[in-house]
Amino acid sequence: MRKIVQSHATEFALLAVIALISLFLSLATDRFFTLGNAFDLLNTSSVNIIFAVGLLVVLIAGGIDISFAVAASVVQYVAALLLESIGGGGWFSGLLIAAILGVALGAINALLIHRFKIISIVATIATFNIYFGLLMFFTRGVSIYNLPDWLTSRVILFEHEMADGSWVEITLPVLIMVACVISTWVLITRTTTGRQLYAFGDNPEGARRFGINVGGMQFIAFGWLGLMAGIAGLVQAHYAQEVVPNALYGRELDVLAAVVLGGARLGGGKGTVLGCVLGVLMISITQNGLNLMGVSPFAFKMIIGAIILVAITLSNTNIERLLPFMREGSRR
Amino acid sequence: MTDPSGEKADARALLSLRNINMTFGGVKALKNVSFDVMPGEVHCLAGENGSGKSTLIKIITGVYRPASGAVIDYDGQTYSHMSPVTAQNGGIQVIWQDLALFPEMTVAENIAFQTLLGRWPRFVNYGRMRETAIRALKRLGVTLDVDLPLKEFPIAQRQIVAIARALVGEAKIVFMDEPTASLTQSETDHLLDIVRTLSASGVAVVFVSHRLAEVLEISSRLTVLRDGGLVGVYSTEGMTQSRITELMTGRTFDQHVRAQPKDANPVVLEVKNLTRPGQFEDVSFTVRRGETLGITGLLGAGRTELALSLFGMLKPHSGEVVLDGKPVRFSTNREAIEAGVAYLSEDRLSLGLIQPQSIADNLVIASLDGIRTNGLLSDERKRQLVAQWVADLGVKIGKQSDAISTLSGAISSASQSPNGWRPIRNF
Ligand SMILES: Nc1ncnc2c1ncn2[C@@H]1O[C@H](COP(=O)(O)OP(=O)(O)OP(=O)(O)O)[C@@H](O)[C@H]1O
Ligand SMILES: [Mg+2]
Numbered sequence: 109m110r111k112i113v114q115s116h117a118t119e120f121a122l123l124a125v126i127a128l129i130s131l132f133l134s135l136a137t138d139r140f141f142t143l144g145n146a147f148d149l150l151n152t153s154s155v156n157i158i159f160a161v162g163l164l165v166v167l168i169a170g171g172i173d174i175s176f177a178v179a180a181s182v183v184q185y186v187a188a189l190l191l192e193s194i195g196g197g198g199w200f201s202g203l204l205i206a207a208i209l210g211v212a213l214g215a216i217n218a219l220l221i222h223r224f225k226i227i228s229i230v231a232t233i234a235t236f237n238i239y240f241g242l243l244m245f246f247t248r249g250v251s252i253y254n255l256p257d258w259l260t261s262r263v264i265l266f267e268h269e270m271a272d273g274s275w276v277e278i279t280l281p282v283l284i285m286v287a288c289v290i291s292t293w294v295l296i297t298r299t300t301t302g303r304q305l306y307a308f309g310d311n312p313e314g315a316r317r318f319g320i321n322v323g324g325m326q327f328i329a330f331g332w333l334g335l336m337a338g339i340a341g342l343v344q345a346h347y348a349q350e351v352v353p354n355a356l357y358g359r360e361l362d363v364l365a366a367v368v369l370g371g372a373r374l375g376g377g378k379g380t381v382l383g384c385v386l387g388v389l390m391i392s393i394t395q396n397g398l399n400l401m402g403v404s405p406f407a408f409k410m411i412i413g414a415i416i417l418v419a420i421t422l423s424n425t426n427i428e429r430l431l432p433f434m435r436e437g438s439r440r
Numbered sequence: 441m442t443d444p445s446g447e448k449a450d451a452r453a454l455l456s457l458r459n460i461n462m463t464f465g466g467v468k469a470l471k472n473v474s475f476d477v478m479p480g481e482v483h484c485l486a487g488e489n490g491s492g493k494s495t496l497i498k499i500i501t502g503v504y505r506p507a508s509g510a511v512i513d514y515d516g517q518t519y520s521h522m523s524p525v526t527a528q529n530g531g532i533q534v535i536w537q538d539l540a541l542f543p544e545m546t547v548a549e550n551i552a553f554q555t556l557l558g559r560w561p562r563f564v565n566y567g568r569m570r571e572t573a574i575r576a577l578k579r580l581g582v583t584l585d586v587d588l589p590l591k592e593f594p595i596a597q598r599q600i601v602a603i604a605r606a607l608v609g610e611a612k613i614v615f616m617d618e619p620t621a622s623l624t625q626s627e628t629d630h631l632l633d634i635v636r637t638l639s640a641s642g643v644a645v646v647f648v649s650h651r652l653a654e655v656l657e658i659s660s661r662l663t664v665l666r667d668g669g670l671v672g673v674y675s676t677e678g679m680t681q682s683r684i685t686e687l688m689t690g691r692t693f694d695q696h697v698r699a700q701p702k703d704a705n706p707v708v709l710e711v712k713n714l715t716r717p718g719q720f721e722d723v724s725f726t727v728r729r730g731e732t733l734g735i736t737g738l739l740g741a742g743r744t745e746l747a748l749s750l751f752g753m754l755k756p757h758s759g760e761v762v763l764d765g766k767p768v769r770f771s772t773n774r775e776a777i778e779a780g781v782a783y784l785s786e787d788r789l790s791l792g793l794i795q796p797q798s799i800a801d802n803l804v805i806a807s808l809d810g811i812r813t814n815g816l817l818s819d820e821r822k823r824q825l826v827a828q829w830v831a832d833l834g835v836k837i838g839k840q841s842d843a844i845s846t847l848s849g850a851i852s853s854a855s856q857s858p859n860g861w862r863p864i865r866n867f
Contacts (some may be wrong), residue, residue, distance in 0.1 A: 115589070301561040303549065307542045314540035315505050318557060319524025396612040 118371030122386040125418070131398035134334060137396035144274025151277065153392040155344045157385055159363045160370075161292040161338025163385045168296060169329035170309035170376025171221065175236040176333055179213040180341030182239050187342060190250050196256040199280075201353035208429035210338020211331045213239070216329035222323045234358075252351040259342075260349040275315045281343045288336055291375050294380040295332070303388055305329060309376025311391060365416050366391050390415070398418055444704040446619055454479040454644055455500065455514050455613060461507040462668075463844060469495045470506070471669045472668075478840050480642045482635060487563045487665035488688050493648050494537050496665070498726060499617045501527045501534050515612065528554065531612035535619045537648075541585070543591035548573040550590050550606045576604040576833075579632050596622045598866055603631060613644040620649060653683040707765075711750070714759035719745040723759070750781040752776035759778045777806050799847065800840035802828045 134141035159176060160391040166173050187205045191197040197205070220231040260275075263280035270276060296302035307327045316322055347352050370387030372379030394415055398408055461533055462470040462702050463504055470492045476482050483491050498504045500512070502522035512519040524530075541550050549556065551573035556564065573586045581754075582600050590598060599622050606614050616635075620628045622848045635645050649655050655662070656676055664671040664687045686692050705728040720742035727733050738744050739783055748754045750761060752770030761768050762836040765778055770776045773783070803826050811821040826840050837847065 116588075116854045202782075299561040299564055300556045300558055303545075303556045303564060307543060307553070307556070310542040311540065314536075314542060317498075317501070317524060317536065317540050318553065319502070319528060320557070320561070355814055377542070 111350040116380070116382075119314045119380065119383045121369065122383065122390060123240075125415075126386065126390050129390070129394055129397065129415075131399070133319060133393070137397065137400040140397055142272060143276050144272075145400075147242070147276050147278065147282075147359075149389070149392055149396055150282050150285075151279050151347075152389055154281035155340050156359070156363055156366065156388045156392070157285050158288045158335050158336050158340040158343065159359065160257040160367050160384045160388045161381055162333035162340070162366050163288055163363055164370075164372055164379050164381065165292065165296060165332045166329045167372040167374065168230075168376060168379050169305045169325055170312060171216060171329060172364075172374060173228065173232045173333055174364075175213075175232040175239055175361050176184060176337040177363070178240045178243070179237050179334065180337040180344065181211065181356045182213065182243050183209045183341040183351055184345045184356075185243060185252070185353060187338075188345065188351050190256060191256055191259075194294070196258070198258050200261060202256075203284075203339060203408060206271055206342040208337040208386060209333050209336070211340070212334070214302070214330040214332070214334020216325060218326040221330070222326040240357065241355075247353045249353055253324075253349065253351065255345065255349065260345050260419070281347055281436065282433060284339060284343055289381060290341060292332070292336070296381065299319065301328060306377055309378075311377070343366075345425050363388070364392070369416055369420060447537055452479075453477060453513070455511075457496075457500070458513075459509045461510065462492075462499060462504060463507065465842070469668050470499070473665065473666075473668070473670045475663055475670075476645060476673070478661075479612070480639055480644055480730055481661060482639050482659040483644045484659035484662045485646055485648045485665070486652075486655060486684060486688055487671075491665040491688070492668040492814070493665060494617055495668075497534060497617055497648075500615070501532055516589055520553055524559075528609065530555070531610055532615070533606040533613070534615040535562070535602050535606045536616060537617035537621075537631060539598055540600055541590055541602055541605075541763055547590055547593070547601055548586035549583055550601050551576050551586070552608055553605060554609050561854075571745050572608055573604070576607045576842075579607055580604055580634060587715040596627070603634075603664055607634070608637075611638075611643050613646065614638060615646045615648075617648045618650065619647075620651065620654060628654070652684050655684070657680065658764060702728045702731045703729070706760070708763070709750075710762040712759075712760040713754050714746070714749065714761065716742075716745060716749060716754065716757050719754075720749075721798065731821040741753060747783065750776070751781055753783075779807075782806070797844060798841045799837055799844050802844045 130141070139145055151372075159180070163173060163176060183206050183375060186209055187202065190205055191202060195200070195297050216330070217228070217232055218233055220226050220235070221228050224231075226234075265280060265283055266276075266278040270277045296305060304315065304320050305325055305328065307318075308320055308322065310320070315325075326399055341356070344356065348355065366387040367379070368374065368387070368392065370383035370385070393410060394407060394412055398411060399405075403411070453476040457473065457475040460473040460475070462468075473492070473496060475485075475496065485496065487493050489609070495504065499506045499510075500522060502524045505521040508520070510520055512522060514522075517530075519526070526742050542553070548570045553571040554573065555569055570603070572587055577584055577586070577600075580600060580603060582604075584593070584597060584601070590601060593601070599619065603616075603619055606616070619631060623631065632654065635647065638645055647655065647659055656679060659676050662674045662679065662684070664674065664684070664735050665804065666688060671690075674687070691863075707726050708731075709727040710725070710730050712724050715721045723746060735743050735746065745754055749756045752773040752775055755771070761770075763781070768775075768779060770779070776783075782841050799821055804822050806818060807825070811825060813821065823840065830837055830840075
């Protein structure tokens, strides 16, 4: 048990913070602690969680990406146009198109970083500007409202009315999110490629000496994030029932904060899917709670900023220092 | 002695190198070197710091590509250069001088890292990995918790992990680049036993060590490099430490030089009854000007903690430290540095140096006050100071502005901010 707590210190710290916040919110509002609200939260967080697990892979491999949210907007827009040109399509063709476009945009980042040796933050700030500039230039900021019917109609996979009158719903975005989370988890913990990504992020020179394909690692990491961003883009269009070119602008920093909060390290080699999901959930829970409490949305950002600081401090502090009883008998 | 220049590769050799040249920027790291290893032999690669030993190993393992014209014969095949994958698949294993481990990953993953390689994704078999790791450690006579991340372990145990890793694969030849650098005597003895076992089972071992006694004890043949050039290949039979030193340096030394007693010199440092419960108790000693004092003890005996206490990074519980006649009590290492105490950490490669920065910047980092003019750092004074230190230390570097990571293992540790060098005070 001690071993588990030690090796998952961040996750436990986050769980504790989430529990505290939830406790506070359920005392402060009567709507928070309902199953209906919990599922609402999952539905609204799906897009960010999909982004987050993609970004996690890039962070583990020692990179960073600023461009993925804007890339998702590009994917939305181009996918909407392509779908129209093929006469509508469906979920399958939609996801396929979004995935291919996303991977292509991610591969551009990988190419800049690997081939032209541009550090990832600079390369992706550049592509962030290029993608966004192109998008605004070609769309002139005009949104698309007439999306295919399949994309705009809500797909409810499971619903149930609770005794208190609230609805428990599982929607398609949640299913897609779960699939993304599980496949990312399988990739980074269960496959040799995933472990190579960790090793590469942890000690690039060491990985190189083992003959790990360094360029391949960049393409896999950024390609995976591109894939997730493409999917997230389509899911977001479905959720919002429209494509607005600047709808996702700025989302990258929220997601980045959540992923780092979840224990991923800027610099590579560290991070878990569970931590990353908890990081996103913690921020959404706070946002949702503040909403229910009727706090002004202008105060949101401030409070969330403060919570990120507190949570990061907690999870960076050695858990053994917080729980002195664990120090006994632990290794020298 | 044989003179291998221009000679044909020896057909019985497992590994045979000819015409190896390697240049980094302006520095010729290897000049027309040849090197042969017989199956199952223990072969020592000797040379001063910066003579090109690690570079040669990196060429054999495909990390670097030698200049064209190189011939690498290995296990019946001829290559003009290697790749890390070919080298590993062919059974070439290395214990790197800088270990090249993955601190965030578990000990098991670090040891059984080979099983994670390969071009195409496979599922990881964690159970088999643990078993492999435990078996490799057992061969070394060590038990470690293989599920903990490597970063939890001190440097000596990491070195053991690096050794265990090299024993996992089906090795035909194992390169050991200073494997004993941070091991205790008993761990070293154990490692030397393993080298003998490997050799007896037909695995060749190429051993790099600056401890010449070890070299003579373990190896049967010796290849000496000097300044990137091959000096020769010798049998260790009848070889003495002083002869090896002569070959390595090209100079003769009087072997009977002993440290001169410094009893007449004034006391610089006096430590009285220094105690930090659980780490060291009641430690007292004095150091005179010009003296070198060795502090020894087993792993975990509190040596590092004692040193850190004298450097202001740990607080002693009780006792007294007198520096230059004045009692001192450092609360930060900054104060210690200002008082003229320098500290070179045991994990020299990661703790002591700022790897991507230049040699010059690393050297002056602890002495920034000494290169300040009118409140701003002066490049000119930095250059002078660094030139003087490099001359004092007698080391070979490329340009002052080269990254510190381009230096050879030992020289980069010598570059750890020598703030204690007095010249800075009267500069
Ligand atoms: N990547 C590099 N870039 C530039 N110069 C390098 C690089 N690697 C090694 N050198 C230079 O090549 C020379 C040989 O270095 P090498 O590391 O092979 O020495 P070594 O014999 O292993 O020394 P030590 O005993 O100190 O480990 C040194 O002068 C070093 O500065
Ligand atoms: Mg070396």
